[in-house]
Amino acid sequence: MKPYKACSCRDQETKRLLGKKCPELSKKGHGGWYARYEAPKSADGKRRQPRIGPFDTERECKAELGKMLGTAANPKAHDERKTTLGQYLERRYTWRKSEAETGEGLKKSTLDAEREAIDLYLSPGLGHIKLVDLDDEHIRELYAAMRKINRAEERTEILRRLQEVRATRDGKRLHSRPISESRIRRVHAVLHGALTDASKLSKIRPDNPADGVWRSKGGKRKQGRAKPLLWTAERVEQWEKTGVVPAKVMVWTSDQCGAFLDFAEASEERLYPAFHLDAYYGPRRGELVGAEEQDLSLERRRLHVLQSQSDDELDDTKTEAGYRQIPLDDETVRVLKVWHKRKLRERFQWGEAYQDAGRVFCYEDGTALKPEYLSSRFRILIERYGNIRAKAAEKWSTERIARKFRTTEAAVEVALRLVLPPIRFHDLRHGAATMLIAAGVDDKFVSEVLGHSSVSFTKDVYAVVAEEMAEDATSKISAFIPRQNRVAAVGANSVPSGGGK
Structure with a gap:
């Protein structure tokens, strides 16, 4: 088992390999280092002494010999030593x-x-x-x-x-x-x-070379996924008394979601179209901000989700399943057409100072939105909604409230008709999933629209709260969110089928 030096020189007369007997082996760079070891007997019981080498140095040969001896007692490891x-x-x-x-x-x-x-x-x-x-x-x-x-x-x-x-x-x-x-x-x-x-399991090698290559940052143990709760009348009543939100993930009812969208539209909120799209189909915040104009086709009624923006950098979608297309209903197409016209007006007003980022949703000067800005606008609207109701409780007039919060009287009237409990911006996505399921849309279609990895994940997270909401949902997609002064036209063109894309 001791390493030895040999070469491939041959005797000039017999033409036999000289191997370890070559007189030139003492010279530097001539030949290489080899070693043999005792391997498990073959299936027919014959002795096996495999040779390893050549190596440039004796040290390298010894190191490899040590590895071989470490697995020599395992016949499978020896048989698999050439497996890639x-x-x-x-x-x-x-x-x-x-x-x-x-x-x-x-x-x-x-x-x-x-x-x-x-x-x-x-x-x-x-x-x-x-x-x-x-x-x-x-x-x-x-x-x-x-x-x-x-x-x-x-x-x-x-x-x-x-x-x-x-x-x-x-x-x-x-x-x-x-x-x-x-x-x-x-x-x-x-x-x-x-x-x-x-x-x-296979015993092919003694260790795992991937151990320690990617170290965990440690920290708190990851908890299970929080499932959403619905803002039922009872939970809203308790929240009004105590100010305590029942769970981290809360979902609006269809009435509450419709009230928010009506309020955002009546308030002439510039980013209302983004909130509308998120409430109906639930793209992630980064996907909304990262969506490019070339990926939106209003003629074909499709939004292709190809990328996402986290902080200041574009990245791929959260998962491979996130790479998808979302079919759009008539009302959403109408809202996005109005948004497109508004962007054209802003481009004209800014003139040469306009910086076109090529995004569907952007700032007035055309630059790409910061993801947090979308969440910030969402929080401002919910806080304004609650403040309007508070002033109305103090017997303020509609006109005075509108002046106070620099909004329209129509927005004030919307806020006065229904209590709107708080949710996070990301919870609009949860709400979209819940309402789509409650409206009877096929589970597979919902999973594909949301970019979930599997149908079972969608059902596991949203089935219970969807059942709770089901009584309020009487029709699909655009019709299941009640809107002020609108008649929902449910037709073949406005309802994407479960088979979808």
């Missing part, structure tokens, strides 16, 4: 898929996400490396290359392979934005799980 990571990933995926088909394994959405991680990143990046040779540096190199995707940086060999795969995947357009850290974490989870299985 790509081969093992495929084998493992086949096992997991067969388990899912029996109803005992992973959900289809989880398997699809794993398949994508393998096809787009792990196989092209590291699939050619032998499983026993994979180390933490290989893994870090893959993640570094992923961070360079869609960035104007020098292309490495691993980056070239990743980009070639993305350019041809199923003929579909893939995100043109840089890969987010959350997506790299999801790929890491797949790789870490596979290497854990290779170590603890």
Whole structure:
């Protein structure tokens, strides 16, 4: 088992390899270092003494010999020493898929996400490396290359392979934005799980090289997802007495949502169209702010959700399922047409100072909205709504209240007809999901519109509160939110079918 030096020189007369007997071995750079070790006997009982090498130095040979001796007692590890990571990933995926088909394994959405991680990143990046040779540096190199995707940086060999795969995947357009850290974490989870299985189940290698590559930030233990509660009459009454909101996630009834939208429109709130779209179809805040004009087709009545904005940077959608299109009803199309005309007027008024960011929703000068600004405007409207009702309780006249809050008398009249309890801006999304389900829209369609990873997730989170709301919902999409001075026309063109896209 001791390392030795040998070469491939041959005897000039016999033509036999000289191996360890070559007289030139003492010279620097001549030959290489080898070693043999005792491996488990073959299936027919024969002795096996595999040779490893050549290595440039004795130290390298000893290090590799140590690794081999660490797994030599395991016949499977020896038999699998030429298995590549790509081969093992495929084998493992086949096992997991067969388990899912029996109803005992992973959900289809989880398997699809794993398949994508393998096809787009792990196989092209590291699939050619032998499983026993994979180390933490290989893994870090893959993640570094992923961070360079869609960035104007020098292309490495691993980056070239990743980009070639993305350019041809199923003929579909893939995100043109840089890969987010959350997506790299999801790929890491797949790789870490596979290497854990290779170590603890398959016994191919003694350790998991992915351990410690991505350290958790620690902190509080993650709690379960908070499910929404409906602002029923009883809960509203208790909130008026105590000021305590029953739960973190609260959802308006259809009447309350309609009152808010009527108030925002009557108040001549500039971003009313964004609130309308969110209340009806529930895109995430970042998706609203990141939506580009080229992704909105009012003629085809579709909004394509292709990206999201977090803080000041555009990113891909929260999940792959978030990459979707939303069908629009007649009323929403009308609202967005009015919004488009308003933006044209603002462009004319600003003239050369106008900075067109190409977004559906923007500031008056055309620049891209900050996500928090949308939430801020939402909070201001709800606070104004409550303040108007407070002044009305003090016997202020409608005209005086309108002057006080610099709003219209129509907005004051809307606020006086119904109590509006508080919710967060993100809860408009929860409300849209709840009302769509309560209105009888197909669960699969609702899941696709919202960009959820699975139908079961949609039903699990929203089914209970939707049942609570069901009595108030008598028709679908645009008709299920009651609006002031409007007659909802329910027709074939205004109701997207559950099959949808």
